[in-house]
Amino acid sequence: MFKKYFITGLLVWVPIVITLWLLGILVGIIETFVPECLSSKYLFSYDIPGFQLIIVMVVIWTSGIMTANLIGRTLLDYWNTILGKIPLVRSIYNSVKQVSDTVLSSDSQSFRQAVLIEYPRQGCWTIAFLTGTPDNNIVSCLPFDDYVSVYVPTTPNPTSGFFLIIGKDRIKSLDMNVDTALKYIVSMGIVSSHKIK
Structure with a gap:
């Protein structure tokens, strides 16, 4: 007791x-x-x-x-x-x-959307944040045309992480705002997203 x-x-x-x-x-x-x-x-x-x-x-x-x-x-x-x-x-x-x-910047589109991507290998999923689109010089070196830039934060410290360029068809949009996604990441998934205020 x-x-x-x-x-x-x-x-x-x-x-x-x-x-x-x-x-x-x-x-x-x-x-x-x-x-x-x-x-x-x-x-x-x-x-x-x-x-x-x-x-x-x-x-x-x-x-x-x-x-x-x-x-x-x-x-x-x-x-x-x-x-x-x-x-x-x-x-x-x-x-x-x-x-x-x-x-x-108030009109910036960075960190405005939480997405789900397969990372670090196929079959494993993690939350990432859209940060924009890659430069044309980079896209010209890649096999397809439709890519986005994403930031994958680490847990429990989301200020460090990984920058990835990934095909747009390989991301899944989440019905979760950035604040909720960050809280979910920091809690290491212990606190489910519907309980986060």
């Missing part, structure tokens, strides 16, 4: 503790970008939890407003041009920018 209640208690507390721990790490990382002169301790002589996080969010929001107009976009293009001329910075910045533009 003790073991049953103890495990039940763990099931309640473990997700809460891990979530708060990860949020604490994330907030701590974000707050390191705020200079000391803008900290609540420096400005008000005492600590206000989350003050630096609010400053970061305000800066990001203000940047979005400023770059939404012609002058802001011109300045951003100028900044991109400068960074594009620095040898080492150029390769890192351009790669990160392409990924963030693809994933975060």
Whole structure:
């Protein structure tokens, strides 16, 4: 009886503790970008939890407003041009920018659909996400014309995975949104998709 209640208690507390721990790490990382002169301790002589996080969010929001107009976009293009001329910075910045533009853009089609594919061999199935269509240079080297690009996440860490180019006829569309599919993958299939909220 003790073991049953103890495990039940763990099931309640473990997700809460891990979530708060990860949020604490994330907030701590974000707050390191705020200079000391803008900290609540420096400005008000005492600590206000989350003050630096609010400053970061305000800066990001203000940047979005400023770059939404012609002058802001011109300045951003100028900044991109400068960074594009620095040898080492150029390769890192351009790669990160392409990924963030693809994933975060509101009109992007990447990670918008969960599909089922046979992987890593015939008879084994896994969930993947459509990421687009391969470049014409790649398709011209392949035996057929109709291909799609998919990302196969690993379990339980979906941030790593495999990129595949697969025939469109070899994918099966799922009646499952991306969030539900990710939760299903992270849970290693333990939580069935109809139970995921």
